[in-house]
Amino acid sequence: MPAGALYAISDLHVAYEENRQIVREMRPASEKDWLIVAGDVAERFEDVRWALGLLAGRFERVVWCPGNHELWTPPDDPVQLRGVARYDALIQMCRELGVTTPEDEYAVWTGEDGPVTLAPLFLLYDYSFLMPGVWTKAESLARAYDAGVVCTDEMLLHPDPFPSREAWCADRLARTERRLAGLPSDQEVILINHFPLVRASTRILRYPEFAQWCGTARTAEWHLRFNARTVVYGHLHIPRTTWHDGVRFEEVSVGYPREWRRREGPAGRLRPVGGTRARSVPRHAGAER
Numbered sequence: 001m002p003a004g005a006l007y008a009i010s011d012l013h014v015a016y017e018e019n020r021q022i023v024r025e026m027r028p029a030s031e032k033d034w035l036i037v038a039g040d041v042a043e044r045f046e047d048v049r050w051a052l053g054l055l056a057g058r059f060e061r062v063v064w065c066p067g068n069h070e071l072w073t074p075p076d077d078p079v080q081l082r083g084v085a086r087y088d089a090l091i092q093m094c095r096e097l098g099v100t101t102p103e104d105e106y107a108v109w110t111g112e113d114g115p116v117t118l119a120p121l122f123l124l125y126d127y128s129f130l131m132p133g134v135w136t137k138a139e140s141l142a143r144a145y146d147a148g149v150v151c152t153d154e155m156l157l158h159p160d161p162f163p164s165r166e167a168w169c170a171d172r173l174a175r176t177e178r179r180l181a182g183l184p185s186d187q188e189v190i191l192i193n194h195f196p197l198v199r200a201s202t203r204i205l206r207y208p209e210f211a212q213w214c215g216t217a218r219t220a221e222w223h224l225r226f227n228a229r230t231v232v233y234g235h236l237h238i239p240r241t242t243w244h245d246g247v248r249f250e251e252v253s254v255g256y257p258r259e260w261r262r263r264e265g266p267a268g269r270l271r272p273v274g275g276t277r278a279r280s281v282p283r284h285a286g287a288e289r
Helices: 017-024 045-056 083-097 136-146 165-181 199-205 208-213
Strands: 006-009 036-037 062-063 107-109 114-118 189-192 228-233 241-245 247-251
Touching: 017 045, 045 062, 045 083, 062 083, 062 114, 083 247, 199 208, 199 241
Parallel strands: 006 036, 036 062, 114 189, 189 228, 228 247
Antiparallel strands: 107 114, 241 247
């Protein structure tokens, strides 16, 4: 049996049948493989349960953090929980499935290239990735609305009981920062978040107005402060490897069918994230570059 490897993927969006089929075909190369799922599995509760349950039954361990889509409250979902209550219910679901969440003890990968601590994060965003040339959230949002580039979160991602998504983000940042600060300073970490941790990651966006729904400026130095070996994220639907301050950043999205059909190679290839360098992997566990 080959040694296990650590892989990552995000933005499965299994409401699309083509993406659901990608998940059906997703298998590890070894029974010892671990899989990071960095959010946006689906919008409806039962779709999230189906996908994570299937993957948890195939990989030795699945580590998940929420994207914005899991936190939506779609009107056609029988589960009409909002905000923190919805997040808490997702955590309970994952625990029933044996999936590691941001609320659980951090897992330590001890396979090839280990040991390294896996830290799934749930941080949200606070609109601080402002449009270039503007200085306030109000003006930045106004430009986005004028351009017709508005995230559906504005309608479906409710912050209850917090008064705003910014307030919820601030709470998550404070909780997470305290927890990461408690790790040994010499312990290497893979930071896992749905949203980018640095603003530079959003400069590739076709519509720069969308950046304000993509993270927070308060995490700009977390990859340095918390001894990150790798940062795993999604949300942008632009899979690629970049380096910031000598730290490897992996955007691991599948995205929507109209997006992945334009890319070379099979859709839904898993990215190896255990080491400091990507390496060759089997067909169903490969890396788009």
